[in-house]
Amino acid sequence: MADSFLILAQAGAGSPLGTFGFLAVLVAIMYFVMIRPQQKQLKEHRALLAGLKKGDDVVTSGGILGRIHQVDDSTVTVEIASGVRVRVLKTAVSAKGTVPVAAAPTAPPVEKKEEK
Numbered sequence: 001m002a003d004s005f006l007i008l009a010q011a012g013a014g015s016p017l018g019t020f021g022f023l024a025v026l027v028a029i030m031y032f033v034m035i036r037p038q039q040k041q042l043k044e045h046r047a048l049l050a051g052l053k054k055g056d057d058v059v060t061s062g063g064i065l066g067r068i069h070q071v072d073d074s075t076v077t078v079e080i081a082s083g084v085r086v087r088v089l090k091t092a093v094s095a096k097g098t099v100p101v102a103a104a105p106t107a108p109p110v111e112k113k114e115e116k
Contacts (some may be wrong), residue, residue: 007116019090047102048093048095048096049090049091049093051096052068052071052076052090052093052096053068053071054068054071055067055068056068056096057096057097058076058078058093058096058097059080059093059094059095059096059097060088060092060093060094061092061093061094062092064078064086064088065078065081066078066079066080066086069085071090072092074089075087075088075089075090076088076089076090077091078089
């Protein structure tokens with residue numbers, strides 16, 4: 001058992017160039033998997049916010065659907081129902097266009113128990 005520890009100790013840690021190469025590959029993978037897609041998504045969101053105009057249908061990050069009534073520098077007034085307007089931050093607008101509303105879920109049929 002002691003011989004195996006001596007052999008491992010003599011093997012050494014490897015070259016520093018190999019360790020640096022491994023770290024460089026790891027950083028490159030992290031960049032292409034995490035950082036680059038996030039920057040692309042942020043760029044698309046900024047373009048969406050810059051293109052908002054009156055009459056656009058939008059969805060907020062809170063899930064509110066509505067039509068833009070007024071656009072300011074940092075806020076948007078969204079009409080969510082006839083005569084009901086809500087001011088939200090531009091950054092809270094998550095998508096442009098309407099989301100189809102699914103039909104209300106139906107309750108399962110109730111079985112009637114026969115009385116004896």
